[in-house]
Each structure stands twice: as structure tokens, then as C-alpha cells.
Amino acid sequence: MSQSNCMVAQSGGPTTAINASLAGVIHGVMNSGKYDTCYGSINGILGILNERYLNLSTAMASPESLKRLCLTPAMYLGSCRYKLPNYRDDDSPYVFIFNQFEKLGIKAFFYIGGNDSMDTVLKLSDYAEKINSDIRIIGIPKTIDNDLCATDHTPGFGSAAKYIASTMLEVAHDTFIYAVKSVTIVEIMGRDAGWLTAASALARNEYNTAPHFIYLPETPFDQEQFLEDIRKKLETLNNVIVAVSEGIRDKEGNYITSSQAMADQFGHQQLSGAGKALEFLVKENIGVKVRSVEINVLQRCAAHLTSATDLKESFTQGQKAVSLAEENVTASMVTLERTSNDPYRVSYSHAPIRGIANEAKLIPREWINEAGNDIKPELEEYLRPLIQGEAAVEFENGIPVYMPVPHLNPQP
């Protein structure tokens, strides 16, 4: 009998859950009646073009390895930002890739990633159809931005949301200590969709009302209204904390960066983001103590604080991809449907990749308050289940133990 193997790769930006989906794929293959070896392509689709593979069936043979992989941040297999050309313009990479598939006995290809990665899944699927290949091509979602269509939420988002909510509460404790008026701006990732910034609201509890304002890319940002919001809040509160998405834009659609905020004041360019821009605005117009905090890459790589719910769902979506391929599904992405919110329950399914790639799911306007400076309870109810549970990372010698990645950034 000829070999029946499969291949998996990862692409796009890191999350703390994307390796759990990888582990789910490997586990699915191990328990599969159809596939033998699971190959990993290093640095996404580029790994095939460069013929750089790992045999994951042997590398991850032990349950301990799989468990550690689940808890390891970023991509174990590395990533890429490579965009496949349209095969009608240039089919050479496709010819190479499908030759590699044949050479390695690949019957199914799993690509874990976000929006751009689903574009690759779509293109490979289209080409497979054109050449009548029976290789099954399945996308597994992943993005802290939570902006993929056709699925209730995306792997990686829940963990990032938990990190943001926890960090916001800690920043509140940090901020409340001084009895002087102050404004703290917390900049959170999200270029087009504000889901992650919205998750900062989960930091609110019986003594903490921060963040006091939440500004999202989904509603136009008005500098005067922002200053008015802050001035008014400072009348009754010492320490005002603001959550702002990096992607906020004015009503003309221009990003709010400090270059804009400062150009008005000093006539020259600054090179910083939305948080710094709001910091400058407050400094120049209100004059209280002000600080901006950019959470930066930590929100997508802090695997020491992940959502157990997210990791479990990410793992299961990896397994699901394998069973879908076994059932001959192709040109699809694994999806997740919330069947109940209280108690929280989900079911796993799939959707055609064509309606997903290159589309973005934004926060519905009705989940944002009228003033556009906070979220509504409906959104909080949607978010809360996703951050439940803590995945226990092991520590050794004072730092977390993650799966070694000597094949990435190799030493000379």
C-alpha cells in the first residue's frame, strides 16, 4: 500500500494557542485510521518551497511532548508572510508544492493561521480543484484579533483576551495608588477589529470600574469628544484609565497616530501609535499626569497566562481538521458554533473557505454603546466564557518550560 501522510504548517502572527491546534492535528493523525506520518513544514508554506520539514509523528510521539507543545507560545513550526501568486499568472510555486506533496505521500494539508493564511488555503484549494488533485486542504483558524468570519470566535483570542483583562486589572491597581489626577492610556492590538480591546472590560469588578472608556476601530474617533470624555470623568475620579485599539480612525478613516496629533501642535511628524497620540492629546489639552502603555507583543505571546477554554478549543479544532479530511472534506476551514452561552457550550463544524478568506468580522455596532466610548453588556456576555480557566504552565529554574525550537533562529 502506498503511503498516506499529511502535512501541517502555521502562518501569520503568533498566538499562545496556535501550537495547541498543531498538537490537535498531530494527535488526530496519531489516532487516525487513514494517515500515517504527520510532517510539519517549517516557516509556513515557505517550508515546502524550501523543502524544510520535521517529522512530527516521531518528534511529538510522547503525550508529554504534545502537552508541552500545547502550552508553548508562538509557532513551533515558524511562520511566514508569503503570499502565493494567482496560479493563472504564475503556477510555478503550485507545481513545486504539489510535486512535494506527491513525493512525500501527502493526502491532506492543514494550514493554521489567520486571514492571510486562509487566502493561501483558498488558493491551494482552487489549484487542487483545477488539477483534479484529491489532496484535502483544510484551514484551521487562529488570530488574537478574532476577526475571522463563519466562526463564533478564533483560537488564540480567548487567551489574549484573558491576558488583556488580567493586565488591565493589574494596571488599575498600579494606577490607583496616587491621590493625584491622572490619565492612563492602554493601547491594545487590533488594526481593524476591536474585539481584543473590548476584552479589557472584563477587568471590571466590584471595586474596579476601569477601563473607564473603550475606543474601538468600529466607531469613528473624535478627538474633541475624547477630550470631553476625559475632562468630565476627571471631575469625579482621580485616576482615569482608557483602553484604546491601535486601529482607531477618525471619521475620514485616517488612523489616529501621534504624527497627526503632534502635527497640529508642533508641525512635525511623530512615529508612534494611537496610545502615544492620545497621551499627547491629554498632555497638551488637559495637562494632568498622563502615561500610555502599549501592551505590544506580550498580549500574543504570554503563554504563562492562557485561557484553558481557548487551549482546549484550539486543540479540538486541530483534531477536527484531521477528521474532516478523513471524511473527504476539502477547501474548508474548521469552525466553531456557540450552542449555548450559559452554560457555555460549543460545537465544531466547517465552512467553505471561499466565503472566509479576505473577509473580516467586526464588532456589531449594536454591541457598542451609542457614544462609541464603551461596550454594551451583550458584548461582555459574549466575551466572558472565552477567558475561563487557567492552563498550568510548568516552571523550571524560575522560568516557564516551553517546547524547544532549535530549528527556528538556528545558532551557527
Next chain:
Amino acid sequence: MSQSNCMVAQSGGPTTAINASLAGVIHGVMNSGKYDTCYGSINGILGILNERYLNLSTAMASPESLKRLCLTPAMYLGSCRYKLPNYRDDDSPYVFIFNQFEKLGIKAFFYIGGNDSMDTVLKLSDYAEKINSDIRIIGIPKTIDNDLCATDHTPGFGSAAKYIASTMLEVAHDTFIYAVKSVTIVEIMGRDAGWLTAASALARNEYNTAPHFIYLPETPFDQEQFLEDIRKKLETLNNVIVAVSEGIRDKEGNYITSSQAMADQFGHQQLSGAGKALEFLVKENIGVKVRSVEINVLQRCAAHLTSATDLKESFTQGQKAVSLAEENVTASMVTLERTSNDPYRVSYSHAPIRGIANEAKLIPREWINEAGNDIKPELEEYLRPLIQGEAAVEFENGIPVYMPVPHLNPQP
């Protein structure tokens, strides 16, 4: 019998361990044969001037409360940046404070803080001596900067160091995923002392050699040498990661900020810190992909990731302060001596406040390599024991449970 009470307050910047010292004081008073009630002054010494107190003996009566307090970031009692005048110039605040002490039956005053706070301890001690007061005045150290003299290391530092080391490892995983040349600059707190930046070295393990360079305030920063370091490293490594202290300075003693770095290039001012400055330098001179990450306040408030060793020592130093006061010690700070490094053992003592206040302890030059771009093994051996052990924060509803602080930043 007249009342014999004591008072405690917190001052300076937040750490994740300063409330453990507060809990240690409260616990010490509970078990004291000499003191009845423990009062907390809200917002440091300002709380006395404003007569804002909490009765901590009742508020923290349960063991559960004390345990939760230990794990709560920043200052439960709030902080201040108030500097007492010299009593020879203006004794009015001193008169008020010691009147308050008398009114409340205060026999001992404990002040938990860093360098500036120890200046307050010194001034109150001097005034107490002048008026022949028998009130015992004891400082309890606290600072993530680890720059207090007379003690092996300071409460709060170990937890911040653990956070930095863990975060650096996670940033490495995040950075290694792309097979393209890149430089990542991680800016870490420390204006004068580089202890915390040095702790990033603890992220190194058998597969991770990052940070590849460490730049500290203790040695002069040379832009040309820095660029040479990076260029050379990029010849053999794809992803270079740099840890830099916010306080690096050139050989003339000027801080390296982006205003300087940019002024050379574009002739105008920027308003960012050392990390951004190095980012611009790499961008302009080397041209590879570059990103700077400012860890910001998270390194001092991320109580979800603290060192159990640090919390235990911080608590014990709070207890020690109470027993010192009982033994009639005054005008002193609690100190910690490392009696053995392997196995790690410490003993608790005290030192006169006069030699401590307004002095700073820097990294000895012999613990930094000759090139001034990395630390030596001796420093790593000093640091490693301080980050050992994980303190288990409780989670509820997806976020950490901390001690509520409704008396800070009160709602209208």
C-alpha cells in the same frame, strides 16, 4: 494601661511584593506582645497629614485576607511622592505627624518603600531624636530597581526579575518565527541601576541564547559600538534580541533617548525612550526589520507571575520590622544577608538608615563583561535564586482575584 499601637504606610513606585511586606507587618503586630492595633496611613506619609487611616487589625483579621493581600499588586494603602522638608527649615509637618502619633497611641511607625521613602524614614528618625520621642521608626525596603544599599537585594525585585526573564523567553519565541533578519529591542525599567535589565539573561536556556546583548546604565553606551554589535551578530543569526535599560547613557552621561538619536537624522525632537532610540538607530543604519517593546508598568504590577521566594522574603521583612521595633531598634531599615548561594539561604537583620537613604547600589563593574554588552556568570548566579518558585494567584471569572482597594480612586 495606655494604648500601644503602631502605624504602617507605603510609598514610592509599585511592586508586586510590597503588599506582602504590609501583610508581614500586620501579621507581626497580631502576634506581638507589645502592640495592639495596626493602623494604615493612606497614601504614604500624606495620609497622616490628611488624617486618612485604615484599621488594618480589623480589616485584615482573617488569614485569608492576609494571604490575598500578599498576592495583590501595587500598594494596598496607596502611595505618595511627598518629600518632607528639612525640619530645621519647617517643622510644621513634623509637629502635626507626631501629634497624630500621640493621639493614636502610635509607638512604632513602619514605612515600606524605596530610596525616597528611606529619606522620609531618616528625616522622621532625626526629628524623633531631636524631640526625644521614643517612637520606633523602621524602614522596610521595596523596589524593583534593587538599588538600595546595605541589603543583599530588595523586596519586589525578584518578582519583577522573574517577570522580565519569563517575558524575554516568550518574546524570543515570538521573534524566532520568521526566517528573515530582524532586531527586537526590549526596554526594561531602571534609571540608574541595571539589575532588572540584567535579569533578562535568566531567559537563556539550552535552545534560547536571547537576549543576545544587554546594555546597562552602569557602562557608557556607544552608538557605533552598538551598531557594530548588531551587524556582527546578524551575520550568523536571523533574529537578534537586545535587552536595554531605560537609563542607558553615553560617555558624557546623556540619556540615550530617541530625541538624540533622531535629532542627528532629521534635526527634530522625539519624545520616546531608549528602546525607541535603538529602534531608530537600527532602522536608519542597518535597515533590517526592527521592533522595540517597552515592558512598561507590567514589570512592576504583573502579580499573576510573582516569585514565591520574593513574596516570602518580603513578608518576613515586614514581620522582622515589628520585632525590631519591639526590641527598641529605631532609625533603621530591615536588611537581608545572603549567607549561602547554593543552597540559597538568607538571614534578616537591620542597618542604620543614615547610610542607606539617598544612596544607590549599582551593579559592580566586574559583574559586567568587558565590552559592556552582556553580564558575567557571577551576576547570573546572584540573580537566579531570587526568581525561584511561583506564588499561586487565585482566579475567578477568568481574571485574578486581588484585595479590593475601594479606598483608593474612590467612585463618586
